[in-house]
Amino acid sequence: MAMFDNLKNVAKVLQESGKIELYKQILEIQQKLLEMQNEINKLNKRCTEYQEKLKTNNDIEHRANAYWLRSNKDGPFCTRCYDKNKELIRMKNDQNFYYDCPECKNSYRGPGYREPEVNKNWDSWDSYRG
Ligand SMILES: [Zn+2]
Structure with missing residues (x-):
């Protein structure tokens, strides 16, 4: 993903220029974004499952x-x-x-x-x- 590549580039520049405190902050942000992305993926999957169940629920009949x-x-x-x-x-x-x-x-x-x-x-x- 482009956003993660950009962060990686920024982190590299900060590390090379000796700005270690900022470098660590960028790494933390990168980690948080990764966790958020995983959470979004999980929620999307659950949303798809619920949509399928709702579709079935509207389609089903007792006979x-x-x-x-x-x-x-x-x-x-x-x-x-x-x-x-x-x-x-x-x-x-x-x-x-x-x-x-x-x-x-x-x-x-x-x-x-x-x-x-x-x-x-x-x-x-x-x-x-x-
Ligand atoms: Zn059964």
Whole structure:
């Protein structure tokens, strides 16, 4: 960065001309600026993260026991993980349309879930008995 190069040049001139007290002050200023620059970088990173979270928060909708993104219809995401940590964890479905969260092991019956065949058989037995 040009500002740091300029300070370095000033420090060098002061050191060479024997103005040690001013030279030390320039070094301290340089150190403080470096710390401030690091802090700005950290805050910028956090700001970007918050903007992303806000964008997600405005885009998310609760539907069929899960969260989905309106913009690209992506989902389903775990409601527990998002409510607790603001993390979008994609739920995986097994062959019976049962959705599981790989992170917290939360699960729910997704759209398309059908009762197992065993129960249907019991229903048919009831109708058979009249
Ligand atoms: Zn989860």
